[in-house]
Amino acid sequence: MKLEKILDKLGSLEKNAFIKIIDNIISKKPKNSKEIEKILSSTDKGLKSVDNLNISNIFNLISDEFTEHVYSEFQEASSQLDILIDIIIRDGNCIMKQDWFSRLYETEIKNLKSKIKNLNSELENEKSELSESRKRDFRIYKACLSTAYNNDETNNREAKITSDELSIILTLSKQLGLSQEDVKLINYTILPIKKSDIQDVINNLKNLGVVFFSKKENTIYVADEMVRLLRTVRKKEVAEKFYRRTLKLLREPIINQIAKEHNIDRKLPLSQKVEEIIKEGISFTDLLSNEIYKPGITLTEKKKTLNELCEKGLNINNLKGSTLEDKISSLIEHFENVEKDEKVGISIDGFDKMLKELNESLPKLNKDLKVQFELQDEYVLSADFLLDYNIKPRDILDLIEKPDLTKFIKNHGIKQRGDDILNILEHYKDVENLYLENYENVGYRNLNILKENGILVKESELGLKFEELTKIIFKSLGFNVDEAFKSELNTQKDMMDIILNLGNNEIIIVECKTIKEKGYNKFSTVSRQLKSYQNLALKNNLRIVKILLVAPEFSDDFIYDCEMDTEMNLSLLTASTLSKIHDAFKTSKYQEFPHVLFRDIVINEERVIKALSK
Template structure:
């Protein structure tokens, strides 16, 4: 769930801890201080007095500083912060009741103690199954940790690992290529691990700003933006779901090599089980793709060639992987997944997503339980697009946790082709062109052909203007306006061609003009003004009264807005394409309004999306 939406669930008191941390970071003059001040200047320069949209914008500008702040909190090695953060950054754990977090934490502590016992037993055995080099690495790291922890005892001080010592240990672990799980098990072999009270845990995480807690609903929230930040703190390159996507693109022998290197049981275990264990063990994504999956002596050129093929064909990006070194290539794969995660698009329409989930439920009845277990979801029925998208779980993420044999059975029952990539074939069959076009509405406004095609729509640049008009009509129809096509056709002349007329009855009309533009900041006021005035006269000539004119465009320059502000004849308001689409979303969520109250469009020069969304939510 996005930070803005999380903040909408909370009262002022429940936001305080987070806002105090952001205020403290701002007071230290972060890199983007000027941009932050611009946002704050719209209020009284108090962070607590700006709306949630702008709080999210401010957080985006201080993400680097926030990450450093959280890293500093890791200096307390007895806090179990690593254990707790590893829980909350897992896919599906961004929204949960406090008792669910308590259960996950309790299971984690039990599992941790059991694993520590097994690893200690393995290390102490003379004839263990460990590779000689791996056993040596464990002993080296453990000895260094014991020295750091016991140093204080000799000086008659409380035993702890200082921040400087911790930074050295982290470097050592990286150079020894230990996974997060291996580091954690050895750490808690030396440091005491005791179960903490769940209320204390929630307070600790809330006070350092990494979670939010609603007392009213007893719910813990972790915003998507913060999860991405916490992954960087934990040196976790990609989300588990993307790690799974890469692992499923590898061959069984490659998976076995990675398992053997990190002391993971790989014999008599299924391919999917091995993948789950690799993810669970926290094996570094970068290490996996640079060293772990290759036989000793593999040439660097062969590794690069493999990564190129993995990116283009294995992940079905149909793009060339950039980078001259293997490290640069892996960094670009990480960047690719980061862009996917930040992208709010679903890939298919929301209606298509719901239909897919319904069909999975009827064809593969175990799908619901599979998703619940895989993503550690608390609710009983999770097969809802709205529910899953709050957890940032998209259609492809759902399909990738289902066994390939089950997916083939699904395709056979619904007559979906299985030749080629099964998952992509399924997604293609659930694309709804009309709804998918609406979800790309802003890209049509910007005439961004490449983006539109990337999202699975076939368009010609010459048709973008007409399609933008048609989509705008569709939006106003879904807002329950009477889009009067017949009147528009009857009224239009060879010279004057109105885009859209909204008929309010009693000879009252709203005039809508649509403009697409590749350039940022639409800035052709004089042309548009003459055009609209001509349309108003045309309507009056036909006995109609234009009570409002609306101009829809991707965005507007400051000069355009200023000139519009001085125009009094047209009663003109400007609406950004994104704003109109978001207003439609808010209207769909509104249970009170059966049709859109057109008076909400009568006030602003530039229509304030926030004001309308709040009004619809009342």
């Protein structure tokens, strides 16, 4: 769930710790302080009176400083922050009831103690599967960590690991090629591990600013933006779902090779070995730099293998970068962009239909998703529910075994040639709803984003497409979009885009404008056009209840000129506002939108949505 949406759900007391930390960072003049000052200049009362969207924007501007703030907490040896962060950044753990989080925390501590016991046994056992070189690496790291932690007690100080010591220890672990799980296990053979009271754990995380806790709902929230930040802190370059997507493209001998290197049972089923590799916390960069290749392979062959993996498996053509490191960085950046994108590749309705039909074909899917993403709810196969957890259609399909996917495709008449997952996504795309979800992008004529979101359209068609979508929205709002009446009225000189026929010779005129540059600012041109339409309607004895101009956005100068105009009953309506009004109307009590709400110069979406909810 996005930070803005979480903040909207919470009271001021529940946001207080987070706001204080941001305020403290701002007071120290972060690198983006000029941009932050611009946001804060709109209010005299400081950060607490800034709206939630702008708090979210400010958080993004101070993400580096916030990361440093979290890093500093790792110096507290007893904080268990690595354990806790590893829980809350897992796919599906961004929204949790307190009792569910408590259960996950207890399980994590229990598993950790069991693994520590096994590791100590492996290190002492001469016949263990761990190679002598691996045992040597573990012992070196363990000895250095023990010295860093215990040298304080020798000097009659509290045992802790300083930031300098931590920096050296992290460098050592990297050079020894230890996975995150290796490091964590060895750390807790030295550091005391005990289960803390869950309320103390939540309060500590809340005071650190990394989670929000709603007492009313007894629920922990971790914002999508925070999950990405915490992943950086834990040196996890991609989300588990993208790691899994990549691993599932590898042949089993390669998976076995990785499993052997990290002491994972190679007799496990393939899907379970993949999950164990993910849990190991092996760096994604290390995986693609060294672990997926046969021994003795050349650098040129590595680059060729990675290119094929991206092009044939992940459908990413022309991976940027000339070196292997550059190519891996480009892939990580690609996954970051996919995760940040709020669009899901198919429409919400299409997603729901896909989930419904998957559930019918694969009755175990609901249970499998609950286990995989550690979800508490009984029924989880709902698009809105899964999207709150940032789980998208592709993430669901990645979890389904190949035979089950093949069976599902055959049963539902889905194209069988080519990539199974892409064919399923294409089948459920639901183009009209997908266009409506990208209404604002059509208005901005943003071809690249439209393409990324699964829409292929010519730039020359975007103006007409924006008009068509606006008609669909107004029809959904219960208006009579009267095409026949418009054809009667229009002349070769005056061609109105949309007429909403209210009956009794009353109409609303709607004009649609797309723009490439930010801020629609040609008021003089559009006002002449609209006055001409107004005169045409008046000549035909029509009463114009309202003229609406719909565009992605309007410049301040445009709004000012509109306010000064006394000849037209004109209101400005942004594409984003119209889209949100449309969504709110679907759940309102109204059968037809009360057009009296179109009364501002710039239509205020909050006021309209509030009125619809009454």
